[in-house]
Amino acid sequence: MRVFCSRFASPLLAALAYSQLAFGANTTNDEPVLLLSEDSDFHFQLLAGLAESVNGGADIGPILGAAKDLKAGSFESFHQRFYALANDTKAAAEDPENSYDPVNVRDTWFSAATYFRMADFYLHGNWSNPLIKSLWVEQTAAFDQGLAALPIPGERIRIPATNSNFTVEAIWYAASTSNGKNSKLPTLVIGNGYDAAQEDSYHTFVVPALARGWNCITYEGPGQPTVRRNQEKGFIPDWENVVTPVVDWLLSKQKHNVDKKQLVLLGNSMGGYLAARAAAFEPRFSALILDGGVWDIYSAYTGQLPDELLSLFESGNSAAFDETINNLLDGDDMPTSLRWGVEQGLWTFHTHSPFDFLTQTKQFRLKDVVEKIKMPVFVADAEFEGFFPGQAEQVKEALGDKATLHTFTGVAGYHCQIGAPQEMARTMFAWLGKTLSKTKTCQRSSHHYKC
Template sequence: MKMLRRTIPALLWIALTSPSHAQNETQPPTLPLSADDTFSFDLLSSLGTALYSGADIAPILGVAQTIEPGNFASFSHNYYALAKKTKAAAIEAECQSDAINARDTWFAAATYFRKADSYLHGDWNNPLIETLWNEQLYAFDKAIASLPVPGRRVQLPSNDNFTVEAIWYAASSDPIGGQRGTLIIGNGYEGSQEDLYHTIVMPALARGWNCITYEGPGQPTVLRRQNLGFIPEWERVVTPVVDYVLQDPSVDPSRIVLFGYSFGGFLAARAAAFEPRISAVLLDGGIFDTFDSFSSNLPPIALSMFNAGNKTAFDNLLDSVSNDPDVPTTLRWGIQQGLWSFKTHSAYDFLQMTKTYTLRNISHLISAPVWTADAEFEGFFVNQSMKVKEALGDQATYHLFSGPAGYHCQVGALQELNRVIFTWLKQTIG
């Protein structure tokens, strides 16, 4: 009887969010890699990094064949097996003194270790969470140490009793090469700074830009090492990074660009409102109001509980949903990841926290030009980028990615993403 009482809310949720209650589904713009839409998206995201040394193609297609749709343990197990195999290949390449093969294989191993961690956060005590993260850090550090200009990890103290974790990538080792534009690049809800090397850092370096990636509270390494969940005042994270890059003589102070990826599209915009040294802002994609975006995915019964302040009922409902394998993966993962990265065991408290992640009443403080991206098949922050454009008016450039490039954050279409970004930067700040 207890099991039945736990299951009924989840079944009700499924009924309320089934295709008969939702918008009609459209034909996907690319060949699905899994019968599970969310797994397919994640497989495509790692497949897409092959363009910039983040993975190999056939191994991921092989993993796609073996992962059981909707099974979080299966996803983790299969990526973990691939990661260990790839790590062994990297060690073998090192033994053969093949520096380039070793570097690219270490990069791929790091990607696979990170992917194996993606769906583990429903159980904070799972020891694999630390094991996989330590493995990916080791593999990634081996790789960036072998770059033509090695990447360098730095820890940047904040005035707010936390430390920003960052990686500096210089475009050149030439001390008299002149000043260059510098990208400050942050990820979002669950993505790591290591992911960003294969998203924008590598193509930026090829175009002569310095780059620094960073993580603050709520993001992978800071969350694990400092036990800190997200904070809304993201300028407390970005300002120490700006301070750091301005100490480097290769940095052109008039060309400091802040890039926010995924949920980082809110974080970067928030920081830019209070950091006047930013020359331009890139939001992929823009997020105007986090609570509006998250709460719009709730069926009426759940939203009614939340608005009534019925915390216990709301928490019980979302707990049953997040642990029900029959509930769509995106929803289960979204709840589990939200609790993990905001450091709360209460879905009610998590959703309350998101109310402070808004550009309402502060968007007018952003002084730099803004580029904000949207995606035809955006599945996480629907219509948010247009709201950023509307709030900023002519100060913002709105770009819609469509067709095969129209997934959230252009997974699988990173070449197109970078073409658009760097064309806009050249036209905007030179």
């Protein structure tokens, strides 16, 4: 990791840079893989892009080529390099000679979509930037071309949230039914967290699930990419209002061949809180996967604030706190992970006030509802977890025997196993196979399992 603090005249800025408010990817000096950038946050995002190549969402050489020309800390250079790559890949996808092969069509358009998402990643500090919406239009159109070229085309759906003022944006993926059209198949409901799109979930979770005969539905709620852009909705803590409508939709559609006794919810990154919260109020799930475990979002942020800034926040002086943070953001020497983390938080929680952003996160804590979670839970932890360190263990302890804690180490030890999706998939589906086989022999009620 780069050492930024020596360049800062402000002691507060130096303290913030050291604490890495926005949770840099891996804040140790012992990186498990070859660094792709001297900027640790760029390294993490480049590794995430490379990981999409495992399941048809990118190519390795183009991402490494873009990485070669990045200027550490320059959000504009990251945007420009991946915007150029996205447009080059889009042009290749539009080449008539490409259209004769559906695999060419699918992989090229999916890659273009990935590069458009990467071009957007660091742009959310200026809400009026038209690229925030135009790049998303591009990525969505490109991804939809890939969806249409799947052996069983994916289907975008919009599900009104009951008694809520938003609509869930989702994508349905049907698995092949080798035993006839009336076969009932296990189904995975997949949600992300702070920044990733549901299109990313296709390459991380959906492809390996389809290969194992699982249906999938990915979704986005308030604060997440499409809902935040199209509906101007920031994150809400009561995530059951997002997930329960998805379950209702799944089980009301007989044509979807959903086995209601093998319905599994997965939450990725901050989605580890969101999914756990939803599962506390949604007993129709047979199992829950948290990648990773998130106990308290507020404490994760404030636990890394310098004492003087935390004291200022806790004093309730919102004007002074906002002025201090905004002055830091206006500087040129902010670490990438700090700048991005604050800007992304303001954008996804739909507020221009850092004080309000942190205040909102107080509502995102699992301890208030954890006792209501009754199904088996897989909790993933990571050796180099830099976003919610130590929280997976807290989740496991609170859940007791209902939970299995698995710590990924070494090259799979980044947050959410970035760069090692095959290891995550192998581990997750091995646990699901064992767990669902066991629960089939259990007597299920609407509240709990008894074996």
